[in-house]
Amino acid sequence: MKIGVYGGSFNPPHTGHALAAAELIRKLELDKLLIIPAADPPHKQLAEGSPGPLERLALCRAAFAGIPGAELCDMELRRAGKSYTVDTLAQLREQYPEDELILVMGTDMFLSFSQWYQPERIARLASLAVMRRDESAGTWEKVRSQAEAYRENLGARVTEVENRCVEISSTTVRRMLAFGAPCCLAPEAETMILRNGWYQTGGSLRGLPYESLRERALALHDEKRRAHVLGTAETAEGLARRWGEDPDAARRAGILHDITKALGPKEQLHICEKYAMMLTDMQRANPKLLHAKTGAVVAREVFGESPAVFDAIWWHTTGRAGMTTLEKILYIADYMEPNRDFPGVERLRALVEEDLDAAVYAGLEQSVGHLRSLKREIDPDSLKAWNYYGKSTERRLEP
């Protein structure tokens, strides 16, 4: 028999995994594909709100149901301690002494294969099949040269599987669940998750004190964006004290303002649909601007934030004519938080202590000027804001 071995944390298993499984069976002409959820993956910590191993097994049962040839295997869940692939393969080899074992993996795992625990022994126990997940030609080139190196140094047998790319990850699926807009899940798996409140779906994010809100929000952000949102929250809090606004509302708006920014355009639109948001054509066409709108809705609906915080997040990328103090504070804090570095940022930091409107105008002037130089369309709200603050600032500067 030709047996594929497909391991992973499957946290949660989604339609991308199911599609990959079906394609692997077909393209590698497998007699069966063993789906092996890891108990305690050696390379990563499971995310906040994740269900336990047996629950993940039940989710896998739902996710892979109906794929002929896919067979669930709880071997790693029953074994104590870390899940090492080499132990799993050794156990499978005993169970299937005469059969061909093919270990399947994504490109990212494949590229780090030589750093796994006992790669030579793995290569002796099974051949490797690498699935295409990343469409970029550069990555595939790397896979090819790495495959050559593994053949030479580890005696590995490597097959490349050019399966269709599904641009979804478990991280995105968990975010969408936390944001109240589940996607890419088998219906039964989705029901199970929602019924049990896994992945922070149990209304557990509403009205948190700031310290917990910060922790939860940071966990939902991309790592590279954490410093920016922390900087924005701290700057907004300081500006609120300076300009007589509520410092708590300001830091809450700061920590949540980019909460949906890591999502792709499809997921942004899915949130809009889920919360019945009205969009202009321009917003639809500019997912970069859309994150302010979806972020505001998530702040209100999922984190239970106030209308003032909602508005501040809603307007944080475009600004608008006649902004509230909190809206101005978030707009400018996002622009000049300590991680920002552009010519004139120091001048802006000094100006905002003296004149909030003038600082907002300076920010608008720079964004509008930048978009104009790129000959890009400018959001009508930004234009109105630019006019409004241009005039009001001039008026104030007149004797």
Ligand SMILES: [Fe+2]
């Ligand atoms: Fe933003």
Ligand SMILES: [Fe+2]
């Ligand atoms: Fe931001």
